[in-house]
Amino acid sequence: MLNVKDLNxxxxxxxERVDAVKGAEFSVRQGESFGLVxxxxxxxxxxxxxxxxxxPTWSGDIAVDGKPLKADRRDRAFFKTVQMVFQDPYAxxxxxxxxxxxxxxxxxxxxxDNIDKRITKLLDDVxxxxxxxxxxxxxxxxxxxxxxxxxxxxxxxxxxxxxDEPTSALDVSVQxxxxxxxxxxxxxxxxxxxxxxxxxxxxxxxxxxxxVMQHGRIVEVMSVDALRRGAGEEDYTRxxxxxxxxxxPA
Amino acid sequence: xxxxxxxxxxxLRVTFPTRQGSFQAxxxxxxxxxRERLGVVxxxxxxxxxxxxxxxxxxxxPGQVTATSMTLEGQSILNLPDRQMxxxxxxxxxxxxxxxxxxxxxxMTVGQQIIEAYRxxxxxxxxxxxxxxxxxxxxxxxxxxxxxxxxxPHEVSGGMGQRIMIAMMLAPDxxxxxxDEPTSALDVSVRxxxxxIMDRLVRDRGMGLIFVSHDLNxxxxxxxxxxxxxxxxxxxxxxxxxxxxARHPYTQGLLSSLPRLEAPVxxxxxxxxxxxxxxxxxxxxxxxxxxxxxx
Numbered sequence: 001m002l003n004v005k006d007l008n009x010x011x012x013x014x015x016e017r018v019d020a021v022k023g024a025e026f027s028v029r030q031g032e033s034f035g036l037v038x039x040x041x042x043x044x045x046x047x048x049x050x051x052x053x054x055x056p057t058w059s060g061d062i063a064v065d066g067k068p069l070k071a072d073r074r075d076r077a078f079f080k081t082v083q084m085v086f087q088d089p090y091a092x093x094x095x096x097x098x099x100x101x102x103x104x105x106x107x108x109x110x111x112x113d114n115i116d117k118r119i120t121k122l123l124d125d126v127x128x129x130x131x132x133x134x135x136x137x138x139x140x141x142x143x144x145x146x147x148x149x150x151x152x153x154x155x156x157x158x159x160x161x162x163x164d165e166p167t168s169a170l171d172v173s174v175q176x177x178x179x180x181x182x183x184x185x186x187x188x189x190x191x192x193x194x195x196x197x198x199x200x201x202x203x204x205x206x207x208x209x210x211x212v213m214q215h216g217r218i219v220e221v222m223s224v225d226a227l228r229r230g231a232g233e234e235d236y237t238r239x240x241x242x243x244x245x246x247x248x249p250a
Numbered sequence: 251x252x253x254x255x256x257x258x259x260x261x262l263r264v265t266f267p268t269r270q271g272s273f274q275a276x277x278x279x280x281x282x283x284x285r286e287r288l289g290v291v292x293x294x295x296x297x298x299x300x301x302x303x304x305x306x307x308x309x310x311x312p313g314q315v316t317a318t319s320m321t322l323e324g325q326s327i328l329n330l331p332d333r334q335m336x337x338x339x340x341x342x343x344x345x346x347x348x349x350x351x352x353x354x355x356x357x358m359t360v361g362q363q364i365i366e367a368y369r370x371x372x373x374x375x376x377x378x379x380x381x382x383x384x385x386x387x388x389x390x391x392x393x394x395x396x397x398x399x400x401x402x403p404h405e406v407s408g409g410m411g412q413r414i415m416i417a418m419m420l421a422p423d424x425x426x427x428x429x430d431e432p433t434s435a436l437d438v439s440v441r442x443x444x445x446x447i448m449d450r451l452v453r454d455r456g457m458g459l460i461f462v463s464h465d466l467n468x469x470x471x472x473x474x475x476x477x478x479x480x481x482x483x484x485x486x487x488x489x490x491x492x493x494x495x496a497r498h499p500y501t502q503g504l505l506s507s508l509p510r511l512e513a514p515v516x517x518x519x520x521x522x523x524x525x526x527x528x529x530x531x532x533x534x535x536x537x538x539x540x541x542x543x544x545x
Contacts, residue, residue, distance in 0.1 A: 039437035123417075142294075172464070176508075176520050180517055180518055183517070243442060245441055246467050247445050248442060
């Protein structure tokens with residue numbers, strides 16, 4: 001479904017050029033859920049943004065569904081296949097657009113028909129119901145906003161969802177609801193996920209395999225089973241797993 | 251904890267007027283703090299941060315703070331005039347906030363800020379204050395304190411910024427440190443380091459620590475005692491090591507809604523909120539016999 005080979009992403013011009021991602025390689029099978037983990041600045045979100053076409057300065061090969069992507073342009077077909085959900089539901093929804101307007105605009109852009117019916121269906125899919133259709137973001141809680149953001153991503157009927165820390169701005173009880181929703185949607189629609197998170201237990205819950213990143217490089221690609229056993233091959237992976245276990249007194 | 255508490259709070263309420271009538275963000279919170287690490291846990295909107303702000307007199311009008319009593323080492327600190335509160339705040343009670351990016355002054359060097367904060371309370375000459383600042387930076391394990399003194403906040407990392415905040419807050423030797431989500435903006439590998447430093451300093455000085463956090467497991471590992479807040483009230487208090495024996499359905503629900511690496515589940519249990527949690531009794535560790543069968 002997704003093939004990434006020798007991906008480099010950089011920001012700025014020399015001598016200030018920063019290489020945010022260096023030689024990243026991984027592939028995600030159809031229907032798989034793949035995690036990208038690492039600490040801040042490790043380049044995990046940058047990879048996602050480069051795939052989505054939000055960063056033009058990259059080199060290497062990215063192929064979605066076997067079709068290679070161009071550096072700076074994405075065609076309509078791409079956005080019908082790939083959609084993204086962002087971290088902060090407070091920032092990713094337009095404050096003066098109602099839920100109805102957000103979804104209707106997305107559906108029109110995707111050239112969909114039967115917009116009215118589809119909006120009802122989308123809201124239903126993300127567990128919001130009709131009552132939320134004409135609300136504005138400030139009338140929604142954080143979890144409800146993230147549901148709207150997920151509905152917007154689903155509007156294009158994509159096959160690959162890029163999830164950038166989808167629950168890190170939410171309370172743990174709401175996080176559980178959203179993670180359950182994402183799991184249900186994947187099963188129902190046969191979606192493929194690439195999920196960025198700094199929380200190893202969230203990735204452990206949601207994903208089948210994951211890549212551990214440090215300083216812009218993929219240190220290791222491992223299975224979730226290996227993660228649960230704490231069996232990283234690299235020192236850094238084991239260090240990260242240990243540190244995620246919580247606080248250990250010195 | 252046989253000695254008198256450092257801080258004693260009884261029936262603390264924080265009220266905000268709204269168009270729909272008054273809204274109570276904190277609804278009758280009572281607790282004592284000794285020389286211990288006390289965790290305050292809850293979700294957003296539970297009133298945990300507001301409790302910390304009320305203790306420090308940082309609730310701005312039109313917000314109103316009321317309590318039957320709020321005492322620091324026997325002295326009432328409830329609604330003191332600004333002048334007196336400023337002496338206490340930073341001097342006898344200090345606060346470390348979530349993100350050092352926003353709590354450090356971006357246009358002053360680290361050294362200037364620590365010196366200023368220290369002199370405000372200690373009335374020390376400049377040289378002595380400078381010496382103290384260097385000592386504090388060493389105490390929070392900053393390797394090159396001379397260089398960091400001359401650095402601006404944007405030139406240091408998040409973990410280092412938070413250590414600088416701790417150094418600044420502990421320089422005047424306060425009795426109590428209130429830490430509001432001090433490690434939420436930090437990476438996991440830096441988190442342990444910062445917590446260890448804070449723990450050692452607080453313990454060595456015999457201070458009381460109020461650790462406000464949304465992270466139940468972190469609090470259970472780090473603190474001695476935990477208060478769990480829901481909708482502005484304390485619903486349960488227990489010893490941190492007994493967190494897994496929590497009896498309140500809200501505490502249990504919070505714990506089970508967390509995904510865990512060592513215990514995979516297909517679906518995460520979702521919290522079913524009950525109206526009765528808003529006004530029920532606070533569950534205490536010794537309440538076992540009073541409430542046969544628990545709740």
